[in-house]
Amino acid sequence: MNLKNRKVLITGGDKGIGKELTKIFIKKGASHIAIMSRSLTGLSELKKEYPDVNLLGVKGDMSVTEDLKKLIAEIQQSWGSFDILINNAGVISAGDFESISDEDVVNMIQVNLTGAILLTKYSLPLLLKSDAPAVMNISSGLGLIGMPFYGVYAATKAGLKQFSDSLRREYAPHNLNVICVYPTATDTDMMTSSGRENMDSPAMVAQESVAALERGEINIVFGGLQREKDALFNFAHPEKMDESIAKKYDDLKKSTQNHRAM
Ligand SMILES: NC(=O)c1ccc[n+]([C@@H]2O[C@H](COP(=O)([O-])OP(=O)(O)OC[C@H]3O[C@@H](n4cnc5c(N)ncnc54)[C@H](OP(=O)(O)O)[C@@H]3O)[C@@H](O)[C@H]2O)c1
Numbered sequence: 001m002n003l004k005n006r007k008v009l010i011t012g013g014d015k016g017i018g019k020e021l022t023k024i025f026i027k028k029g030a031s032h033i034a035i036m037s038r039s040l041t042g043l044s045e046l047k048k049e050y051p052d053v054n055l056l057g058v059k060g061d062m063s064v065t066e067d068l069k070k071l072i073a074e075i076q077q078s079w080g081s082f083d084i085l086i087n088n089a090g091v092i093s094a095g096d097f098e099s100i101s102d103e104d105v106v107n108m109i110q111v112n113l114t115g116a117i118l119l120t121k122y123s124l125p126l127l128l129k130s131d132a133p134a135v136m137n138i139s140s141g142l143g144l145i146g147m148p149f150y151g152v153y154a155a156t157k158a159g160l161k162q163f164s165d166s167l168r169r170e171y172a173p174h175n176l177n178v179i180c181v182y183p184t185a186t187d188t189d190m191m192t193s194s195g196r197e198n199m200d201s202p203a204m205v206a207q208e209s210v211a212a213l214e215r216g217e218i219n220i221v222f223g224g225l226q227r228e229k230d231a232l233f234n235f236a237h238p239e240k241m242d243e244s245i246a247k248k249y250d251d252l253k254k255s256t257q258n259h260r261a262m
Pocket of ligand 1: 185261
């Protein structure tokens with residue numbers, strides 16, 4: 001897929017992995033980029049760095065259906081159509097399952113999964129006007145292998161995986177390219193409260209993800225070949241994976257207690 005002169009919508013495109021995705025699409029020659037987040041914190045910096053790019057910032061909340069409808073209406077009015085939707089915005093609340101507040105459970109599902117699905121639904125009429133329509137969903141390694149203390153987050157990310165495969169198969173007659181990205185721990189604000197070290201850089205994750213999109217790949221799994229092997233092993237032998245995770249139980253419990261970015 002050639003990215004020159006493409007019109008791209010990136011949720012959460014002003015921070016973390018999303019911001020790096022924005023920069024790479026600009027470097028690859030995208031002509032129009034729309035970014036949606038609640039605060040648009042990083043938008044002014046992006047505008048300063050790339051004054052010649054048509055950067056449209058729309059404030060909105062992925063958990064508010066009306067905001068998603070307004071976003072697409074604004075893109076329709078300004079651009080008429082677009083080529084690439086990136087469902088990147090995400091939130092996380094980890095720790096003991098029963099201790100996660102009801103609000104965090106509902107919000108994680110709304111932002112990470114329901115919002116991404118509804119935004120895709122509203123985007124399709126505009127995307128399908130493109131000669132090369134594409135959707136990129138940012139899942140997580142936890143969408144491939146469910147880990148203790150990340151049950152709700154993992155459920156939203158596994159949901160994105162199945163949504164991606166189903167959507168691509170349903171819209172195959174329209175040549176809709178759907179790619180799902182599975183980052184492992186990546187050094188962004190989302191991970192500040194996790195205490196993790198030695199993380200992937202968001203720039204690398206974004207660069208490799210866009211390269212995979214250009215090559216027409218369906219999945220990109222970070223964390224090396226071993227992560228892909230682990231995912232297959234997890235499906236074939238879940239009881240053996242249980243045993244291996246049980247050995248790290250106390251460490252996992254301790255390290256996830258304060259991990260929250262909502
Ligand atoms: N970092 C990791 O280790 C990692 C690993 C695997 C997968 N991922 C996934 O990668 C994606 C990007 O994460 P990141 O690490 O780059 O996180 P980040 O730096 O915290 O950025 C998240 C972005 O999403 C936006 N956002 C959050 N809630 C929103 C809402 N309700 N409505 C609209 N926008 C919202 C944020 O802006 P506002 O706060 O202003 O709304 C921000 O722009 C997420 O889907 C995440 O689950 C991350």
